[in-house]
Amino acid sequence: MTKQQQIDLGRARGLPKIRHVRAFTVRGGGADYHDQPGGHWIDDHIATPMARYPEYRASRQSFGINVLGTLVVEIEAEDGTVGFAVTTGGEPACFIVERHLARFLIGRSPTEYEKIWDQMYFATQYYGRKGLVVNAISGVDLALWDLLGKLRGEPVYHMLGGAVRDELQFYATGARPDLAKEMGFIGGKLPLHHGPAEGLEGLDRNIALLADMRAKCGDDFWLMYDCWMSLDLDYATRLAHRAWDECGLKWIEEALSPDDYWGYAALKKQAPKGLLVTTGEHEATRWGFRMLMDMDCCDIIQPDVGWCGGVTELIKIANYADSKGVMMVPHGSSVYSYHFVITRHNSPFAEFLMMHPGPTEVVPMFAPQLLGEPVPVNGRIRASELDRPGFGVELNRDIPLHRPYPN
Numbered sequence: 001m002t003k004q005q006q007i008d009l010g011r012a013r014g015l016p017k018i019r020h021v022r023a024f025t026v027r028g029g030g031a032d033y034h035d036q037p038g039g040h041w042i043d044d045h046i047a048t049p050m051a052r053y054p055e056y057r058a059s060r061q062s063f064g065i066n067v068l069g070t071l072v073v074e075i076e077a078e079d080g081t082v083g084f085a086v087t088t089g090g091e092p093a094c095f096i097v098e099r100h101l102a103r104f105l106i107g108r109s110p111t112e113y114e115k116i117w118d119q120m121y122f123a124t125q126y127y128g129r130k131g132l133v134v135n136a137i138s139g140v141d142l143a144l145w146d147l148l149g150k151l152r153g154e155p156v157y158h159m160l161g162g163a164v165r166d167e168l169q170f171y172a173t174g175a176r177p178d179l180a181k182e183m184g185f186i187g188g189k190l191p192l193h194h195g196p197a198e199g200l201e202g203l204d205r206n207i208a209l210l211a212d213m214r215a216k217c218g219d220d221f222w223l224m225y226d227c228w229m230s231l232d233l234d235y236a237t238r239l240a241h242r243a244w245d246e247c248g249l250k251w252i253e254e255a256l257s258p259d260d261y262w263g264y265a266a267l268k269k270q271a272p273k274g275l276l277v278t279t280g281e282h283e284a285t286r287w288g289f290r291m292l293m294d295m296d297c298c299d300i301i302q303p304d305v306g307w308c309g310g311v312t313e314l315i316k317i318a319n320y321a322d323s324k325g326v327m328m329v330p331h332g333s334s335v336y337s338y339h340f341v342i343t344r345h346n347s348p349f350a351e352f353l354m355m356h357p358g359p360t361e362v363v364p365m366f367a368p369q370l371l372g373e374p375v376p377v378n379g380r381i382r383a384s385e386l387d388r389p390g391f392g393v394e395l396n397r398d399i400p401l402h403r404p405y406p407n
């Protein structure tokens with residue numbers, strides 16, 4: 001038997017086992033994309049639930065939106081192959097990965113991602129279920145899928161069933177939908193700047209900004225508002241009707257607290273026919289998204305694959321959504337969502353977060369952390385650009401990685 005036949009036989013019997021799990025934290029943009037220097041559009045007086053406190057109204061960093069930083073998970077197989085992923089989580093997520101989750105991976109085959117996910121979730125259920133813990137589980141799961149792809153020599157989207165279209169189309173999130181239109185994006189999602197604490201004057205300013213963008217973008221370009229959990233049902237309903245009637249808003253996103261399933265169900269009933277209600281980026285697991293869909297909370301679910309449980313969980317969420325005819329447009333998470341969206345009929349387009357400070361140009365969403373990160377050209381990325389093993393990116397090792405809890 002030749003050496004290659006031995007390798008092939010070994011792999012047919014199972015891929016090399018996992019030998020190391022490492023968790024690092026890093027600051028400055030990347031997966032924790034709110035962690036930006038001053039003057040960035042993403043921290044310019046954006047409405048949040050904390051805006052009821054005037055001292056926290058001008059900047060989301062003032063109340064700690066960027067307090068965590070990025071979690072980098074590395075999983076090394078016994079043959080030296082390394083898979084990695086980045087998500088939001090920082091040092092506390094490093095603790096969860098190295099001190100709790102790693103025990104379910106060491107010595108295991110990366111093909112066991114279902115059992116590994118099940119053990120990570122139910123072993124942390126008593127203190128997890130959503131938020132930071134599921135971010136950490138997501139980071140491990142994404143690194144597992146990256147490792148699998150590198151060991152098999154396949155892009156993740158091939159392992160998910162292959163592309164159902166030749167290219168990804170993107171809408172752009174940022175302060176300049178007018179420039180996004182010129183760059184070829186199919187729509188522009190604005191951050192909402194004023195919430196209930198700023199009264200009718202704030203509501204008028206929200207509408208004035210949207211009307212200005214509508215005048216600049218023309219009648220057919222999609223315009224959306226991202227409300228980042230900042231509103232109450234009454235304000236959201238009034239904003240929805242005015243933005244629809246006066247400016248042709250396409251969707252109102254994450255208007256209410258993620259816990260207020262009842263409020264979303266009411267908003268969806270009270271919103272003007274034709275205006276879409278969307279949410280989900282701060283929701284987690286198949287159970288959380290089942291609640292959103294079974295309670296008819298929204299028209300589009302927007303899970304973040306780095307926060308909802310990873311690829312292994314997003315498969316379950318996406319299939320339930322598909323069975324109910326619900327569109328799923330994942331929250332912007334760079335290559336981690338691109339490899340998923342390209343394989344799903346109920347994900348016809350994707351989000352691109354404009355991380356340039358203006359934003360006046362397209363820069364990689366998770367810059368500077370991922371080498372080889374594809375960016376939309378004319379608002380599109382061709383499926384063939386994803387044709388590299390795993391998620392097709394490498395970790396930029398020139399950035400200062402800190403490993404706070406080495407095993």
Ligand SMILES: C[C@H](O)[C@H](O)[C@@H](O)[C@@H](O)C(=O)O
Binds near residue numbers: 042174353
């Ligand atoms: C632009 C929004 O305020 C958030 O910063 C953004 O991260 C998120 O809500 C999104 O949908 O991109």
Ligand SMILES: [Mg+2]
Binds near residue numbers: 226228253254281331
């Ligand atoms: Mg959003």
